[in-house]
Amino acid sequence: MRADARGSAARRGRPHVLIRGIAFSVAAGYWNTQFDPSWSFTSFRATREAARAAYRMAGISDPAREVDVAEVHDCFTITEIINYEDLGLAAPERGTSWPPRA
Amino acid sequence: MVTAGERVARRSAVERIPRPEPGGDGAPRRRRGRTSCSTRSLRKTSEAIEDGRHVDRAIVAVEAKRAAILRAPGRVGVVDRRHAAVRATTGQHREGVAVAVVCGAVPGYRAICTSVRSRPWYAWRFSASRSARKTAQSPRSPAGCRSDRSRGSRRSRTWPVDAVSRSPAQSRRAEPSGGRQGLDAIVHPRAAGRPSTPSRRNQPRSPGRADLGVRERKVEGHAGIASSPTGRGADHAAPRGSAKARHPAMLDGDGSDGAVWRRPRRRGPERRRPTPRGRGEGAMGLANQVAIIGTGTIRFGENFHQSYTDMVYEAASLAMADAGVETQEIQAGWLRDLRAASPADTRATPGLSSATRSASRRSRSPAGGGVLRVGDGGRAERRARGRIGGIRRGPRGGRREDAREVPSRGSPRRPGHGAGAPCALQGPHGPGHVLRSLATRYFKEYGIDESALGAVAVKNHWHGSLNPNAHFQRAITLSSTRARRRSPSRSASTIAAPRPTARRRAC
Numbered sequence: 001m002r003a004d005a006r007g008s009a010a011r012r013g014r015p016h017v018l019i020r021g022i023a024f025s026v027a028a029g030y031w032n033t034q035f036d037p038s039w040s041f042t043s044f045r046a047t048r049e050a051a052r053a054a055y056r057m058a059g060i061s062d063p064a065r066e067v068d069v070a071e072v073h074d075c076f077t078i079t080e081i082i083n084y085e086d087l088g089l090a091a092p093e094r095g096t097s098w099p100p101r102a
Numbered sequence: 103m104v105t106a107g108e109r110v111a112r113r114s115a116v117e118r119i120p121r122p123e124p125g126g127d128g129a130p131r132r133r134r135g136r137t138s139c140s141t142r143s144l145r146k147t148s149e150a151i152e153d154g155r156h157v158d159r160a161i162v163a164v165e166a167k168r169a170a171i172l173r174a175p176g177r178v179g180v181v182d183r184r185h186a187a188v189r190a191t192t193g194q195h196r197e198g199v200a201v202a203v204v205c206g207a208v209p210g211y212r213a214i215c216t217s218v219r220s221r222p223w224y225a226w227r228f229s230a231s232r233s234a235r236k237t238a239q240s241p242r243s244p245a246g247c248r249s250d251r252s253r254g255s256r257r258s259r260t261w262p263v264d265a266v267s268r269s270p271a272q273s274r275r276a277e278p279s280g281g282r283q284g285l286d287a288i289v290h291p292r293a294a295g296r297p298s299t300p301s302r303r304n305q306p307r308s309p310g311r312a313d314l315g316v317r318e319r320k321v322e323g324h325a326g327i328a329s330s331p332t333g334r335g336a337d338h339a340a341p342r343g344s345a346k347a348r349h350p351a352m353l354d355g356d357g358s359d360g361a362v363w364r365r366p367r368r369r370g371p372e373r374r375r376p377t378p379r380g381r382g383e384g385a386m387g388l389a390n391q392v393a394i395i396g397t398g399t400i401r402f403g404e405n406f407h408q409s410y411t412d413m414v415y416e417a418a419s420l421a422m423a424d425a426g427v428e429t430q431e432i433q434a435g436w437l438r439d440l441r442a443a444s445p446a447d448t449r450a451t452p453g454l455s456s457a458t459r460s461a462s463r464r465s466r467s468p469a470g471g472g473v474l475r476v477g478d479g480g481r482a483e484r485r486a487r488g489r490i491g492g493i494r495r496g497p498r499g500g501r502r503e504d505a506r507e508v509p510s511r512g513s514p515r516r517p518g519h520g521a522g523a524p525c526a527l528q529g530p531h532g533p534g535h536v537l538r539s540l541a542t543r544y545f546k547e548y549g550i551d552e553s554a555l556g557a558v559a560v561k562n563h564w565h566g567s568l569n570p571n572a573h574f575q576r577a578i579t580l581s582s583t584r585a586r587r588r589s590p591s592r593s594a595s596t597i598a599a600p601r602p603t604a605r606r607r608a609c
Binding site for chain 2: 015016017018019022040041042074075076077078079080081082093096099
């Protein structure tokens with residue numbers, strides 16, 4: 001799969017999703033707040049950094065417009081709202097109004 | 103589970119490690135030295151290397167928490183005694199990951215460092231002090247014949263020499279042979295295919311080339327030069343066992359032979375920029391090279407009829423069926439869990455269990471294929487690398503298998519205890535309490551109320567109504583959520599955040 005992922009998947013004749021960007025990040029915060037006193041409790045720094053790196057790899061400059069489907073972590077409802085903002089899908093303080101409703 | 107027969111087979115595989123054959127100089131085969139396979143023997147390993155003994159395997163501890171047991175005959179490592187870690191490479195180096203091996207450290211051997219993260223200073227120190235002194239003391243290798251024998255055909259696979267530091271003994275060996283035949287090489291990946299450029303910093307400070315030429319003539323004409331590590335005669339030899347004897351470069355010259363060679367600074371022979379991490383294309387090599395061709399999801403819910411292994415097996419089977427692949431086509435696995443990756447994951451995944459066992463026998467090098475099981479714990483990594491290296495050993499010789507099943511509700515075993523989740527995540531420090539503080543802070547910071555959460559819940563329930571594997575498959579409305587919040591029975595549906603008891607309130 002590493003050599004030619006798209007070609008290999010196409011030869012199988014099956015629909016596939018090509019990974020264009022992937023990134024990981026680890027940061028203090030969350031439970032380990034003692035290691036990051038600047039944590040505001042309203043954002044996850046690791047999410048922001050990972051999203052920034054993944055968007056750069058995938059060539060995405062405006063995720064709110066260029067991303068069609070997003071499945072975010074939603075262990076709790078507030079987590080999903082914060083992830084909207086950290087992933088750039090919504091502006092800060094605007095996570096509750098995203099996705100835009102018709 | 104590793105059977106006794108498999109352990110014997112792996113042990114036999116270890117014994118069959120190909121070793122460098124003795125060269126044509128008739129030198130006997132090197133005595134097989136100490137084999138170190140545990141953390142406590144790391145110190146002995148480093149001592150053995152510095153003493154010039156052959157080290158077959160070595161425990162590698164990087165970042166003070168991760169360790170790997172690797173073996174690769176013909177590779178040479180660099181010992182970092184100050185940090186009690188071994189930093190070396192096997193060509194599969196990744197930053198921040200324990201990829202290291204120590205092998206083949208014999209007197210006069212070359213310290214080859216292919217890691218940009220390794221410290222050239224240690225390579226220099228190893229090459230300049232010990233190997234040079236050992237070679238000089240060797241009665242039958244005034245020109246480093248043992249080194250030549252040790253290098254053998256592997257020299258053709260190394261990169262050109264990039265940064266070189268010469269001790270007087272090295273220079274004596276190097277100059278007559280023309281170039282760096284007798285020098286220890288510190289090789290970096292960036293130096294591949296590039297002409298070598300010795301740094302001025304690495305050159306001996308006080309002695310000039312003319313002095314070295316004089317010394318060179320002395321070497322050729324005076325066989326007794328080997329009695330002193332620095333080639334300055336027995337009168338200037340440091341007491342045996344002293345610091346100066348261990349580090350001949352520390353000897354101060356008195357100008358008798360014009361050679362004053364001081365120990366260089368600890369800084370490496372050449373500064374290199376750190377490798378960019380997480381920046382730009384190629385920071386992670388999966389982009390545009392990996393495609394998802396199948397997924398598998400079991401039905402979410404309280405699956406009391408299934409064990410954890412059963413759930414993993416079902417999901418993996420569904421994914422393979424979705425992708426249209428057979429178990430024989432699975433080449434590698436990256437298994438991750440909230441807990442440290444347990445052997446249950448491997449056993450449960452079709453095709454991976456047998457592949458793991460076969461890979462453990464087949465692999466002769468860390469770069470070999472196989473199943474790499476990666477968890478979020480160092481224990482899983484050690485075990486995975488141990489498998490790849492053909493050595494199966496638990497931390498500190500502990501339990502070899504620690505497969506844990508998720509206990510069912512009501513079990514006396516707490517799910518989070520001892521399975522990767524710290525015990526601190528209990529009670530008021532649990533996820534529900536911590537994330538509840540996020541909501542409180544968010545509301546206060548941005549001036550919104552809890553009604554914003556209802557909109558998200560309505561959206562998620564609507565998505566669940568479209569998913570046959572969802573736990574909640576009934577769509578709700580915003581008004582129903584508000585009505586539910588006013589219901590006194592809402593606490594019964596709270597799962598992750600139990601209501602504080604009267605005792606906790608008192609505390």
